[in-house]
Amino acid sequence: MFFRYITAVLLCMVYMLSNQCVAQQKIQSISFKELDERIHQPSDTTLLVHFWATWCRSCVEELETYNGLNTQFDAKHLKILFVSLDFKQDISTKLVSFLAQKRIASEVVVLNESDGNDWIERIDKTWSGTIPATLLINVPSNKRVFFEGQVNPTFLSKEIEEILREKYD
Amino acid sequence: MKICLSDFVDNKTVRNIMKKIYILSVVSVVLISLGAIFAFQKINMAPPTGYAVGDEVQDFRLKGTSGQFVSMADNRNVKGYIIVFTCNHCPFSKAYEGRIMALDRKYASMGFPVLAINPNDPSAYEEDSFENMQLVAKSKNYSFAYLQDETQEVSKAFGVTRTPSAFVVKREGNRFIMQYIGAIDDNVQDPNSVTKRYVEDAVGNILSGKPVIMSTTRSLGCAVKWKS
Known part of the structure; x- marks a missing residue:
């Protein structure tokens, strides 16, 4: 009986740990140095880096706008x-x-600083x-x-369209 | 064989051309430097903010959770204030609450009491209503004044964009001079891992009669909700 109890507890612990591992694998945690390297990586696209958090209500309110961008713009360009x-x-x-609930399709990293x-x-002097930023x-x-x-979504689309045009002028 | 300009035109024309080249180059150097200065200023343009370090801070009169109105000039014995714009709803502010209380415990007796100001429009966040401010101040037994910036004019004058935002002002006669603008310390998530105590260092500098070494810092926080 006692052994069964111990096994059950152990199984539970393994299950919980593995769940946590799966969850952590999904989102990469990076340092500012790593983020900075990604921002400055040579590429032929435009990069949109959106800073937000689940604790920030205004960010959560407008996340839908940012999440819709990948249907609005081609991933090859943005x-x-x-x-x-x-x-x-x-x-x-x-x-x-x-992230699962909001069906966030874009890549998400956590900044570990x-x-x-x-x-x-170093992101921007202003x-x-x-x-959100x-x-x-x-x-x-x-x-x-x-x-x-x-x-507002119109402002965001306009800014993106403007910066995308930059390359082709 | 050597070809000179003078082979084709006379000396007077050469002098004229040289003069024109000289004037052109002087003009272009001036234009380029003006352009560079302008571009540089544009890059370094600070966002539209409130007080800068060294500015005189206008006194205010805001309602505290005790029901009384509070101004900086009320307390004639202070050397200055640690003013923290904070609120009830923001997780960043919540994470700092204990540390804000500790700042007042440590520095009020040394002449730098804490004044906490809630900048948020209470209609945006129910938790930030005056009644809820009173509840928090009472349940946590705040030793400092917790004020509501109802018109949000004080927050705008300070250039506050997020909570928490800390300021240290020093009293010089009847005037209050801005000494520090920024974060409370360098680690919101873990008080035990703090290595730089920005506000404490600033107050420490002032108390020992020195200029504040680190007078502005940046940190994250919850955006202030403005009344529309």
Whole structure:
């Protein structure tokens, strides 16, 4: 009887651990250095880096707009990266289920940095640290556009179309 | 064989051409430098913000959770204030709540009490209503004033865009001068892993009569909800 009990407990623990592993495999946690390298990687596309978090209500409210971009723009021209600034303890609990529930199709990474003062300014000099925030880079022409705060879908589409045109002019 | 300009035209024309080239180059150098200065300024243009370090801070009069209105000038004994724009709903603010309370416990007696101000439009977040501010202040037994910026004018004057946002002001006679703008410390998630205590360092610098070394820092936070 006692052995059965122990086995059951052990099985439960293994199950819980494996679940957690699966959840963690889905979302990569990266340092600012790694993010910076990705932003500056040579490519022939435009990159949209969207900073957000599940704890940020305005971000959650407007995530739908950003999530719709991959149907609006060709992935060959616009590469979308969602950078989550969620707390470490919320990744496997809140973030994973949130992404599944909202059917987020674009790539999501978690930025694993504790001190905003080390990296916020390096994304853009005008960024106060408020999220949501978005960085658009036309990699071939090195044109950058940055905006913070909630945006309306028309403004966002216009900004993207404008920066995409940059390359073909 | 050597070909010179003077083989084709006379000396006077050469001088004229040289003069034109000289004027053209001077003009282009001036234009290029003006352009460079303009471009540089554009890149370094700060976002439209409120007070900068060194600015005089206008006093305010805001309603606190005790029901009384509070101004910086009320307390004649202070050397300054640690002003933290914070709120009830934001997880970042919640993570810092204990540390804000600790700041007041440590520095109020040294002449730098905490003033907490909620900048949010309460109709956007029910948790940030005045009644809920009162509940939190009472249940957590806040030793500092927790004020509501009903018109959001103080928050705009400070250039607050997110919570939490910390400021340290120093009293000079009847005036209050901005000394520090930014984060409370360098680790929101884990108080035990903090290595840089930005606000404490700023107050420490002022208390020892030195200029604040790290006078502005950046951090993440919850966007302030403005009244439309």
